[in-house]
Amino acid sequence: MLDKPASALRLRERLLDSERLMEETGCYxxxxxxxxxxxxxxxxxxxxxxxxxxxVSAREMARRISASPGVREVGEMVVAxxxxxxxxxxxxxxxxxxxxxxSRFIKWMIKxxxxxxxxxxxxxxxxxxxxxxxxxxxxxxxDVVPIFHEGTLVGWAGAVCHELEAGGITPGGDVCLAQERFxxxxxxxAEKIGENDEIRRxxxxxxxxxLRMPIYWVLDEKAKVASCIDMRESVKQLxxxxxxxxxxxxxxxxxxxxxxxxxxxxxxxxxxxxxxxxTFYGHVTAGKPGFQLLGDPDWLYNIxxxxxxxxxxxxxxxxxxxxxxxxxxxxxxPAGMDGGMFVTLxxxxxxxxxxxxxxxxxxxxxxxxxxxxxxxxxxxxTATSWALLLPAYGVFQRLLSRSFVARGxxxxxxxxxxxxxxxxxxxxSQYGTPFGMAHFECAAAGSGALAIKDGLDTAYVxxxxxxxxxxxxxxxxxxxxxxxxxxxxxxxxGAGKYxxxxxxxxxxxxxxxxxxxxxxxxxxxxxxxNGGMCGGYPAPTCxxxxxxxxxxxxxxxxKGEPLAHAPGIDPHVSDYERNIxxxxxxIEGPYITSxxxxxxxxxxxxxxxxxxGDVLERDPIKTAWDVENGFLTRQAADQVFxxxxxxDEDGYPIADIDATVExxxxxxxxxxxxxxxxxxxxxxxxxxxxxxxxxxxVKKMYASAIKLSSRFTREFSEFWNVDARSIFTPxxxx
Amino acid sequence: MTSYSKEVLxxxxxxxxxxxxxxxxxxxxxxxDRFFKMVAVYQDRVAWKDPILLxxxxxxxxxxxxxxRITRCECGHSFxxxxxNWKLNAAIHVRNTEEALREIYPxxxxxxxxxxxxxxxxxxxxxxxHEVEAAAPGYPIVHDFEPDLEGFYREWxxxxxxxx
Numbered sequence: 001m002l003d004k005p006a007s008a009l010r011l012r013e014r015l016l017d018s019e020r021l022m023e024e025t026g027c028y029x030x031x032x033x034x035x036x037x038x039x040x041x042x043x044x045x046x047x048x049x050x051x052x053x054x055x056v057s058a059r060e061m062a063r064r065i066s067a068s069p070g071v072r073e074v075g076e077m078v079v080a081x082x083x084x085x086x087x088x089x090x091x092x093x094x095x096x097x098x099x100x101x102x103s104r105f106i107k108w109m110i111k112x113x114x115x116x117x118x119x120x121x122x123x124x125x126x127x128x129x130x131x132x133x134x135x136x137x138x139x140x141x142x143d144v145v146p147i148f149h150e151g152t153l154v155g156w157a158g159a160v161c162h163e164l165e166a167g168g169i170t171p172g173g174d175v176c177l178a179q180e181r182f183x184x185x186x187x188x189x190a191e192k193i194g195e196n197d198e199i200r201r202x203x204x205x206x207x208x209x210x211l212r213m214p215i216y217w218v219l220d221e222k223a224k225v226a227s228c229i230d231m232r233e234s235v236k237q238l239x240x241x242x243x244x245x246x247x248x249x250x251x252x253x254x255x256x257x258x259x260x261x262x263x264x265x266x267x268x269x270x271x272x273x274x275x276x277x278x279t280f281y282g283h284v285t286a287g288k289p290g291f292q293l294l295g296d297p298d299w300l301y302n303i304x305x306x307x308x309x310x311x312x313x314x315x316x317x318x319x320x321x322x323x324x325x326x327x328x329x330x331x332x333x334p335a336g337m338d339g340g341m342f343v344t345l346x347x348x349x350x351x352x353x354x355x356x357x358x359x360x361x362x363x364x365x366x367x368x369x370x371x372x373x374x375x376x377x378x379x380x381x382t383a384t385s386w387a388l389l390l391p392a393y394g395v396f397q398r399l400l401s402r403s404f405v406a407r408g409x410x411x412x413x414x415x416x417x418x419x420x421x422x423x424x425x426x427x428x429s430q431y432g433t434p435f436g437m438a439h440f441e442c443a444a445a446g447s448g449a450l451a452i453k454d455g456l457d458t459a460y461v462x463x464x465x466x467x468x469x470x471x472x473x474x475x476x477x478x479x480x481x482x483x484x485x486x487x488x489x490x491x492x493x494g495a496g497k498y499x500x501x502x503x504x505x506x507x508x509x510x511x512x513x514x515x516x517x518x519x520x521x522x523x524x525x526x527x528x529x530n531g532g533m534c535g536g537y538p539a540p541t542c543x544x545x546x547x548x549x550x551x552x553x554x555x556x557x558x559k560g561e562p563l564a565h566a567p568g569i570d571p572h573v574s575d576y577e578r579n580i581x582x583x584x585x586x587i588e589g590p591y592i593t594s595x596x597x598x599x600x601x602x603x604x605x606x607x608x609x610x611x612x613g614d615v616l617e618r619d620p621i622k623t624a625w626d627v628e629n630g631f632l633t634r635q636a637a638d639q640v641f642x643x644x645x646x647x648d649e650d651g652y653p654i655a656d657i658d659a660t661v662e663x664x665x666x667x668x669x670x671x672x673x674x675x676x677x678x679x680x681x682x683x684x685x686x687x688x689x690x691x692x693x694x695x696x697x698v699k700k701m702y703a704s705a706i707k708l709s710s711r712f713t714r715e716f717s718e719f720w721n722v723d724a725r726s727i728f729t730p731x732x733x734x
Numbered sequence: 735m736t737s738y739s740k741e742v743l744x745x746x747x748x749x750x751x752x753x754x755x756x757x758x759x760x761x762x763x764x765x766x767d768r769f770f771k772m773v774a775v776y777q778d779r780v781a782w783k784d785p786i787l788l789x790x791x792x793x794x795x796x797x798x799x800x801x802x803r804i805t806r807c808e809c810g811h812s813f814x815x816x817x818x819n820w821k822l823n824a825a826i827h828v829r830n831t832e833e834a835l836r837e838i839y840p841x842x843x844x845x846x847x848x849x850x851x852x853x854x855x856x857x858x859x860x861x862x863x864h865e866v867e868a869a870a871p872g873y874p875i876v877h878d879f880e881p882d883l884e885g886f887y888r889e890w891x892x893x894x895x896x897x898x
Contacts, residue, residue: 267890268764271788273881280870282849300849300870311882311889352763402879406788408772410747411760451792452749452756491841497792498749525843527850528868534792535863537852540842569841588843613792614863619749635840668861675825675856678875682822689872695848698870719874 011110011120011153015085028087028256028361036250037257047242048254048354051090054234055079059092059159062227068164068216069478070440071223073470076162079227081235082106082144084153088357089251095464096346097339098135098160100360102142104335105134106156109190118192122148125194125225127203129166130187131382136336138184138383139163139173139438141217143193143224147232149239154247157231159224164438165213165426168383170290171436172424175383176521176590177290178329184383186210186217193221197229212426212436258350258358263313265349266362269412270403272311277395278304281388281419282526282697283328284589291592294327300527300697301372301388302705304712305395309403317341317396318366321712323704325375329521332385337365337373340393340462347465348400348412370708387522390419390462391529394448394610397462398533405451405534413612415448415455415500417462418530420607421542424519427595430480430512437478444469446493446501446608449536454622455493455501455609457631469504480513481602484553485565488629489543489605491636496536496611497618502631503606505543505566507576509553510600518602520545520591536611543567543605545591546574551582551601567603569633576601615641616664620655627653642667682720689720692727703728736765743768744775769891782810787895788886790879793862794820801897803883809860819877821865825858830871 021030037044059079063072070076078094086106091099105128114120128134129141144158166185168175178184186207193203199221207221208214239247286297301323308316325331338360345359367374372388397416404412426436444467447460460467472483485507493500510516528538546567556563556579568575577584580601587593596602620643626632627645634653637643644659692699705712706729716724725732738746738759745751746759765771773786776795780786784797784806793808796816805813805820813820829835830851835844838852853867853875867876888894 268766271881272885272890273879273883275879276876277878278869278873278876280850280868282846302870302873309882311885351761402790405792406790406879406881408743408768408789409764410772411756452746452751453753491839495838526846527870528845528852531868532866535865537838537866538868540839541845543843571841571843616863633841639840640838671827671854671856671861671863672825672858675827675854675858677858678822678824678826678855681826681828682875685872694871695846698849698872701870702872716874720872 011084011115012113015107015110018085028259028358029252031252031256034253034257036246036253044250044253047250048090050238051081054231055081055090055092058227058230059094061230062159062223065219065223065226066161067219068161069470069474070164070438071161071220073474074440074443074468075464075466076440076443077160079157079159079231081231082156082158083251083255084155086110086156087255089155089254090356093466095160095162097343097463098140098142100342100357101134101136101140101335101339102144102158102160103134103357104338105142105190106144106158108133112190120146120153122146123196124192125199126190127188127193127221128190130189131333131335131385132378133190134335135160136332136339136382136389137174137385138168138187139166141188141220143221143228145225145228145232147235149236149244152244154239154244155235155251157228157235159227161220161224163220164216164440165211165436167211170424170519171212171426171517172438172519174386174422174424174438174521176329176424176519177592178381178383179292179294179327180381181379184381194225197225199225212434254354255356255358258354258356259361260358261353262345262349262359262362266309266313266315269349269407269409270309270400271406272309275307275399275402276305277399277531278302279391279395279529279531280527281391281524281529283330284526288590288592292327296700298697299326300701302701303388303392303395305392305399307396307399314362314364316364316366319371319373319392320366320368321705321709322368322371322373323701324370324708325372325377325380329381329383330385330387331372331375331380331382332389333382334365334367334374336382336385336389337367340389341365343463344393344396348397348414368708384521386463387419387524390417393417393462394419394530397448398531401451401533410451413451415533415536415610415612416531417448417460418445418539418607418609419522419524420445420461420503421520421522421604423604424521425479425517427515427517428480428513439475439479441469441475441506442606443467445606446503446539448530448609449493449496449498449500449612451534451612452498454498457488457502458504460501460609480511480516481508482511483507484509484563484601487566488631489608490569490630490633492540492608494530494532494537494539494609494611495615495636495640496532497613497615498536498611499618500530500532500536500539500609500611503608505603505605507565507601507603510596510598510602512598514597516596518591518596520604523589525588530607530610532610533612535614537615538610539608542607545587546576546603547585548576548580548582548601549585549596551580551599553580553601554599556580567605576603616667618643620657620660624653624655686720686722690722690727699728707732736763737767738765738771740771740774743771747772747775780808782806788881788883790881791864794864796881796883807857807860807862807864809857809862811857811859816883817880819875821855821875824855824864827854827856828852829854
């Protein structure tokens with residue numbers, strides 16, 4: 001039987017009641033007065049700090065239980081404490097995107113009658129990795145346990161780890177070949193996986209028999225359950241000190257306080273109005289083995305974002321005009337989009353006060369039905385939804401940043417996060433055993449620039465503010481590859497007065513295996529997906545993969561010949577081709593190919609962030625330092641930034657200020673010579689639009705957006721003074 | 735109440751403030767008098783006298799020019815009514831060939847110019863690069879920002895604009 005909730009209402013009724021109260025009063029759970037906060041603000045703040053400490057401590061403890069380098073080394077984990085209705089009260093650091101997706105999971109169970117069957121009892125453990133219930137993608141597996149106090153359900157403790165292997169059609173977590181749900185891997189759909197604080201043996205057996213590397217998943221489960229139990233016991237102890245009535249009230253006041261604080265911060269940091277931006281994503285799979293011909297193999301998505309800030313402080317993000325879901329792995333669910341909003345707000349606006357679900361409640365997401373942001377088909381794959389989610393929120397960050405610039409808070413303006421490709425692998429390990437793993441050094445790309453300084457080099461990703469690429473030695477323990485290079489990619493940040501943060505490239509020698517499958521996902525090689533701001537340029541597109549099969553590296557090493565440790569700076573001929581013999585391979589987009597073996601070489605570049613401001617204003621002295629340290633090439637300093645460098649007596653680059661001033665004046669003049677009035681350009685370009693004189697993928701993109709969005713159609717038609725529908729969707733019904 | 739001098743904010747905006755001091759500003763409670771002080775910093779920076787009402791980019795400002803509110807470049811060039819998209823009165827340079835893209839990305843793999851172009855929006859008077867759009871060919875120019883200027887001054891700053 002269901003144990004008694006705190007109120008006379010059952011959980012489902014209580015949840016619906018809470019939503020009704022929010023609708024009627026505009027305040028979370030109908031809390032119009034922060035009575036406890038007003039009575040004793042110090043006690044109020046202290047209690048929330050304690051809850052946060054419970055979360056941080058539980059996560060750190062749990063990371064020591066995990067076997068996964070993703071969790072142990074890179075910190076791919078987050079934990080949180082929730083109200084009985086599933087709203088986050090307090091959370092740890094880590095992959096905060098999942099704090100709100102877990103909230104959706106709890107609410108889903110409540111709304112789907114879990115009180116009656118399978119019932120919610122003390123000691124139960126529930127798990128989920130179904131993004132239509134509440135997560136982002138299959139490898140993000142979440143566990144929650146109910147918190148009971150003297151028989152009353154008083155909250156939930158939850159934890160998420162990103163699994164490095166999910167058992168999909170391709171090894172690893174971000175299953176790049178998944179084109180439908182049925183190839184994404186092992187699904188756990190809001191399932192009771194344990195009772196009496198113990199994970200069920202049959203569940204563990206299912207994991208062991210359906211995953212390539214079950215030790216990661218299973219020990220992560222134990223880590224998560226341990227952290228949940230730790231938080232649960234701490235909360236129970238706290239309730240015994242402050243009383244149940246106080247707990248039930250204060251936990252909700254924390255959330256209402258978080259909601260009000262978000263509105264206040266918006267009024268403090270931004271300017272009301274409508275902000276717009278867009279980004280694009282290009283997918284290239286034609287001719288690659290393994291892809292089923294369920295849709296176009298190559299496609300282009302537009303991702304327009306409109307953000308409105310109203311004078312009451314509410315932020316609305318609207319994705320109207322974007323593309324439909326497709327038979328690929330990059331679709332996203334509303335839960336994932338919610339999570340993106342949550343993690344963006346926690347980084348950009350909630351840097352003080354109570355961080356919880358209240359901030360999310362002060363915002364609204366408009367996700368058009370049928371698009372990749374809100375598919376109308378729950379069979380779609382979401383295995384690599386970050387590929388579209390991250391660029392979308394990169395735009396959102398730039399829109400928020402423009403509002404910070406307008407308000408004068410230039411130090412908070414940030415060109416935004418980047419999307420960066422991932423490597424997944426599997427096959428035979430260096431120990432001769434089957435294995436599978438996602439390589440998570442991707443959790444340290446280059447950030448976008450700030451409005452007052454360069455972006456962070458190899459130290460940022462949007463999904464985890466505690467970015468970390470992990471130690472080489474730890475990764476080498478887990479895969480049959482050894483590093484022969486890990487280095488900064490010159491010019492990988494977008495150019496600007498402040499450049500985007502640079503990324504890095506790794507080069508490996510495949511070692512002690514005869515069968516290593518290497519796959520990569522989340523590439524946008526044909527188009528920029530990381531934009532710039534206020535005159536800054538986008539970061540370069542995803543770079544091509546370069547590999548050498550049957551290399552002669554061992555012979556070269558034996559002779560003491562120089563090797564290549566990075567691709568180099570010639571985009572036409574890599575240093576691998578110059579220095580290493582063998583069968584050289586250059587592949588654009590997802591790396592899907594036959595298995596590698598010992599002696600092969602593989603390289604993978606990550607992405608940098610966009611730039612800020614006019615390139616001709618970049619500090620020449622800083623640029624000389626960048627060139628000396630490999631963040632920029634001499635060619636870029638001269639050709640892009642207009643900075644004339646000369647060498648000092650030791651051969652180090654120094655800026656020639658006078659020559660730079662002269663060169664930049666000439667470049668400015670040249671700009672004006674090359675440029676034309678926008679009105680003239682529009683008049684000329686209209687002819688091309690009228691003829692739909694575009695690549696097939698571009699035409700398809702316009703046709704899809706027009707079919708889905710009357711607003712996109714109207715705005716496109718008005719801008720070019722054409723009938724967009726008759727050009728791109730002739731014969732279609734309006 | 736946190737507050738900074740105009741000089742400190744001027745250095746902050748110019749990227750000249752030492753990092754430890756910048757870091758402290760980022761971590762501290764925000765200064766409620768920031769907006770008008772920062773406007774004063776920008777007003778000192780520009781050579782023209784029209785009062786700045788709102789910064790909208792690194793070198794673009796909405797200002798009161800007689801009875802009109804216009805978007806103006808730091809150099810003084812007017813892009814017209816602030817409610818209209820200033821880009822439509824800019825000069826544009828489009829990079830839609832490998833050669834033109836290679837000028838900005840000399841050492842990297844390039845996007846496909848059939849799928850994507852770079853549009854540079856430039857002040858026709860001083861040549862400042864105000865904004866870069868990376869867009870598919872044929873994509874309408876984006877109107878980046880339509881501020882609710884009157885609501886901002888009236889409801890958030892408590893100083894209604896004259897003539898509002």
